[in-house]
Amino acid sequence: MKRPMTPRGYRLLRDELMKFKAMRPEIARAIEVARGHGDLSENGDYDAAKEKSGITEAKIRDIEARLSTA
Numbered sequence: 001m002k003r004p005m006t007p008r009g010y011r012l013l014r015d016e017l018m019k020f021k022a023m024r025p026e027i028a029r030a031i032e033v034a035r036g037h038g039d040l041s042e043n044g045d046y047d048a049a050k051e052k053s054g055i056t057e058a059k060i061r062d063i064e065a066r067l068s069t070a
Contacts, residue, residue: 001069002069002070003069003070004070005070008013010054010069012068013063013066013067013070014028014067016063017060017063017064017067020056020059020060020063021060023056024056024057026063027049027052027053027056028053030045031047031049031053033045034046034048034049046067
């Protein structure tokens with residue numbers, strides 16, 4: 001099913017997608033640093049970085065889906 005979208009709306013979504021994709025290396029580094037702090041079961045930094053990664057990836061999937069039906 002196609003969804004109508006203005007050219008400006010498409011550009012804004014595409015720009016937002018690029019911003020989230022650019023965050024991936026930063027999040028990966030944060031996970032790696034937190035992983036180096038030891039026990040992952042009680043590592044708040046690791047949990048926070050993994051949660052941020054999950055949220056970011058969900059947003060990327062959502063935007064990609066919206067752009068693909070535009």
